[in-house]
Amino acid sequence: MSTPPPVRQRQTNGPKKGGKPLANGNALTNGHANANEAVEQMKQAGKDAVQRDWDYKLALTVITVLAFVTRFWGITHPNQVVFDEVHFGKFASYYLQRTYFFDVHPPFGKLLFAFAGWLVGYDGAFLFENIGDSYITNRVPYVAYRSMPALMGSLTVSVVFWIMWESGYSLPACIVAASIVLFDNAHVGQTRLILLDATLVLFMALSVLAYIRFYKLRHEPFGRKWWKWLLLTGICMSCVISTKYVGAFTFFSIGVPVIIDLWDLLDINRKQGALSLPDFGKHFGARVIGLIVVPFMMYLFWFQVHFAILSRSGPGDDFMTPEFQATLADNIMTQQAVGIDYFDNIAMKHKETKVYLHSHPDKYPLRYDDGRISSQGQQVTGYPHNDTNNLWQVIPSQPMEGLGHRVHNGDVVRFRHLVTDTWLLTHDVASPSMPTNQEFTTVAAEDANGPRYNDTLFEIRIENGKPGQDFTTMASHFKLVHFPTKVALWTTHTMPALPDWGYKQAEINGNKNLLQASNLWYVEEIPGIPADSPRLLKQEKKVKTMPFLKKYLELQRAMFYHNNALTSSHPYASFPIQWPFLLRGVSFWTENDTKQQIYFLGNPIGWWFASSILAVFGGILLADQVSVRRGVDALDTRTRLRLYNSTGFFFLLWAAHYLPFFIMGRQLFLHHYLPAHLASALVAGAVVEFIFNIEPADVAQLADAQFHEAAKGSTQTQAEQSDDHALQRKPIRERVAGQSLLATWAASGVIVAALVWGFWFFAPLTYGRPGLSVEQVNARKWLNYDLHFAK
Template sequence: MARTRSNVAAAEAAASSSHKSHGTESLLNVDPNVDFIFEKGVNRPYLLTTSSPELIKKRSNFGTQEYIILAVLVIISFYVRLYGLTYPDSVVFDEVHFGGFARKYILGTYFLDVHPPLAKMLFAAVASIGGFKGDFEFKKIGDKFPSTTPYLMMRQFPALLGVGTIVLCYLTLRHSGVRPIISAATAFLLIIENSNVTISRHILLDSPLIFFIAATVYAWKKFEIQIPFTLDWYKSLLATSIALGLALSSKWVGLFTVAWVGALSAYHLWFLIGDLTVPVKKVWAHAIARATFLLGVPFILYLFFFAIHFQLLVNNSDGSASMSSAFRAGLNGNTIPKNIEANVGLGSTITLRHVGTQGGYLHSHEHYYPTGSKQQQITLYPHLDSNNAWFIEPYQNTTIYNQTFVPLKDGTKVRLRHVNTGRRLHSHDEKPPVSERDWQKEASCYGFTGFNGDANDDWIIEIVPHKTPEGEARETVKALTSIIRLKHAMSGHYLFSSEVKLPEWGFKQQEVTAANSGKRYLTHWYIETNTNPYVKPEQSEIVSYKPLSLWEKFVEIHARMWKTNQGLTAHHVYQSDPSSWPILNRGINYWSRENKQVYFIGNAVTWWSVSGAIVTFAIYAGIQILKWHFGQEIATDKNVFNFNQQAFTYIVGWALHYLPFFIMGRQLFLHHYLPALYFGILVLGHFFEVLVGYITAKSNTLQKVGYATVVGFVVASSLFYLNYSALIYGTPWTRDQCLNSKWLSTWDFDCRNYHESISEYYTSPSVDQAVETTPAPFADEMEKVRETPKIIHQNLAVQDKHQSEDKDPKPEPVVVNDDDKPVNPPPLAVEEIVTPKVEKAQEPSEEEETPGAEEIVEEVPAEVQHAEPVVEEPAVEEPVVEAEPVVEAEPVVEAEPVVEEPIVEEPVVEEPIVEEPVVEEPVVEAEPVVEEPVAEQEA
């Protein structure tokens, strides 16, 4: 029964004396809990929330024997985590990516990843300390490490963090009311939990993440039992905040940990409000202190690590193509235009960049739609190229600028002539080739030599005032500053683009259409380059991209990370549904070589016990709530009360780290369950504690049975670990042993890898078998990225050939002056950029390799999937268009069909349509298409 303050002191003193007087046996009989205290209020009893000194002493003061137990746990975990760490001596699983990221930090080359930077920077720091100079590229699974790559040291780092997680698990259980022997047994289960061992032995983000989450849980449990507003209370609160910041800065899963701490803070505040001994002012002080520390400190750390990230990655590379031009302008070696003429007018040669996506520039080339009008293609292309250049003509065939500068104003009607092919931007009543929606029409390039154009070539410039800074840029079009829309004069449709990609015949470049519905921001454009020969010196105004502030970079990179993460929807053979994780339905193949393999799978005994414990607690909690509603007393014993409270808080942590995955539409894998599993193991520890501390504690015989049950769990888990250790360490195993170990038919480790007998490993050379395994997620894309430099050189050669031999003569300009004398357009002033140097990118796997996992995604920005190479993000190379640089592919994202608001804002202009003559287009031989394997992405 609950006791009041007056009759507790004697019992606490007796318990303390007993605790000190016993020898080894006391570790079995230590009572880590004290009676909770109720006081009588005017209308109801209330729980005292302030911890007693005896409780703090019981859970924080360790004796010599307990330190010996902890030391034994550390020694065992060192052996389990560090055993045979040099093997495999080749790249395993996502070491492809995180080793590659470490290399890029050392070389300073920019890349985009879907995870925050802390864990990756820590690997880079370890590699740098080990003397790594970036000379090994971590290209693909199975690549042998040279002697210059300190891969052992890089693997030791997560292994040591894995050892630290064991210590934190033990300390967390002790501070939440579990006796030393049970805490040690539970921590031992974590030591031999196969999946946790596997992820802590390789250059992966999971081990640092789980260590920081474990540190957060331990610091919070220590904070819970401190006397409020003492120095220890503040120290524990600060430690919790720092650990939260480190977890959040390693992976976005840390957001779930932030949510867990926030939920428990609200839970504690509820009890504080009910404690009548706590003044209202103190309740407010609790709320303010917790909000300040638990939100402010993690955010400051998170921003700080991104600031370091930006300072380290200063060199332009293929990974920066997914970022805005303003962002890339701050990188060393960038090719972003500078010193641009601000005043745009008739006679300007410009490039138009799309605002709503990172698809790039309005682009055309001498290739044609295979359906619809079969006219020249219009696309978005992410790199600077001469095919992005457009000449602004008046909509009539007589000039109105006559050697004088006529600015482009809001409402000006113009035509845009493609400089390289001479055809004009055009739209008409044809369905687009891919987005066959009624509210979208085809945009094309149309014309031929001597043809002066027709009314379907006319576009009205509209300046978007709420997106354009106040001032002159809202009246006349300014390069870089004015956000504009191009309205088709005949139909009222607006030039539009979304994430939809054209098929291979369009070289996977982004589709451009004309639309009268859809999301308005997808009709926004701005002029990035501009030259106009009629601008007088006194009228000239030169602009360049302004350097972005830290906050602007921070906001932009998060928009890109989020969009990339959302785009990871391609199917992968080793992906799994969250509903299958608690039953351990399948694992992930990490590495297969030399008749051995590394396969990620959990310890089924521990895994299933955790799932059973959570289901059991849910049933138990339901029964207890019903009993309480019927007026019965519940949880009157201190051990049961502590079990209810602690198991509940850990199950909340399990749920917050597990259930959100059900609403994610992206690719998911078993290792996403590991943070939730950690909370589940803590729940299991409390089940063991209530078993020996309450259920069987009424007699010595029953308690021995309880301890024997715990030992049975440990032994069974140990046997599973030993039996499946070959899948952790890549050690020899026989085919029969492998087949007999498939408890579930869905466990898909490949037994064909293994020899018939162990002796064959020593009597015959190992052969890398071409096992039919599936490549790592996004391996195909990364394979193409490795080939990017070769493709670029091929493209440049093709471009030279086109320019020297196969280039069709450009049509003569049709603009004339008032005297009917031809006026040639100004020469193309757009800088022709040769594709930037592409650093050899990493590839996660070969086709026969094991699948990679979550982090592979990180290398491939979701929006960089075009036909040409995108700067630095690993992505799929696309077929080459007219010697255009190969763009990394991005997962196809369908245009959103949701109609936000009609875009048509004025009645359709009735003008006679000049019938388009049927032109026999020259047959252009299709360029060789780079075959694109199906993207297999993973988070």
């Protein structure tokens, strides 16, 4: 593109004043024309801005209405429990019953469901036990429950449009980005059911919006609006991580630009003027308060609400320590606890795997499959069923006269296996399947009371127990530590662990890591105590208290442990590499009689388009960097800043919510990609504008180029051409801008039309009706989706 020559005033050969030529009339007229044109342009710009605001508001209204229609249409169907509603509906009922439960997710999203049930006066009697259970028969206000995520899912579409609007993108770009979420079957399907993802995605989007509004006020720091949007950013981020721990990805997404912004503020050569270190400290402190302290306090607040509501014993008790359980009313473990005396016969049960410490006369084989030699001692295993071979007599390590002596925390004891009359022992011999752990076995009395006496000594360490505390059934979770070698009684967590010679029972061995939480056992019962024994008399026990932070930290440890333990296979689990290409979905619900099904699947048109745009964006950045390094500056400053700062921020948002899943070992499903998909929609809208929309500066340059191209070969002088250019450039610019806008609208229209068609085509799988014929089901198996009723 050639650069137009500069506009110069024509000089005349007429009379001079003071030795200088006078400007002719044409030049004066041209100057007035330019001034008047500038004023008119300013007026027109103001009118255009007002018109644009109305256009954006009208589009936002239409998109919001469509979002509510797509999310709420047919929300009563099916009137049965669908997929993970068995979990989150059940948790809402537990809240309403105030019954303690355990879940790997933080409480905020579940509390919202409980709030919805409370608003309609539901008592939580239904526990959502099985997929397919009838809501109508059980009189469950399931529409109220489902309306909560549907409302949030609808508002998410509006927030996506608002993010693009606040970021300064054109109306077609805003519509494209919002439509990718609006007409997406996965977002619609996930937000019409009692699931947490609607809450997660909405507050993730609100966090982005609030941060953009805050960043736009960076030149007006510490004002009321500046503080408002800073605090709203932190509050929204807190709601994200208070719903699911993947909300940490949102903290990272916003934390990166915040750190970059602070780094710029530290620059002494910044254009807006250098900040003193005290002023920089104020900026730093404000962000720490708004984006770390306030979110963390809100995060703790939801756990405080969680503990305050769940005051009664429930199914979550087993995940917590006896000390925690003592804070719950009606706790069976606390009420049924019986003190254990020496010479009692007890059955010990592993806390996590629920297997009993068991032994039988069979021996370990002489040689294992890997060639290692065993002790050929009597097998000690973990057995999942109640049996007389699970009984062990507690024997004091020192002679003791009479009965009725209580066992205490820290006591060193011995255990005699009742059925085989042998004594529990561990020694420096490798266990059957874990060479790093010690073998457990039993030996005859002559060895146990003779040369192998020390090998039969075990110390009882009650978890969080006080010195000398009574050792009781149920309530005392303990580690049984071998006194000479300091290994803890432990069992492998995979059943079966032993081959046929061990009857495929769980392996018992000695764990050298004493701190491991999976070393815990408890005594389930003491058979043989007379019914009239004073030991069985129960006194009414008061509910104990426990500091909030101690309860919080204990629950956090349990949540993280069990979340990481979700590694078992699932028929609908998928890998992150499959998500952007929508290679498979998840079956949520089926009904054989009507051939209806709900299959969780995104809109393939939208997902493939958004994923391809991500690649296009990467190519644009690469091409720009190569061009700059070769001395070709193809982009103006404004376009490049938007491309790297705004669109780049959206791309960071996508990467931060997607790439970490590659290093996770837990079960993963397609719904984990929904936050990243929303970010890819923002990138798609921005790149569509970059490709099709021409910036105002470029419009002026193209208009000038068109005029000078048309003026080639003209007999006019350069000054005369300049006069004509001043008069003609407005209509030329308007025509070029109009052509650019038309191209953008045309491209956006084609994209939205394709999205609508894809959404409509897969809608029967999203809404669960109507039922499809075999031919119609097979027509929708684009990538061999494992749909039902395909035969």
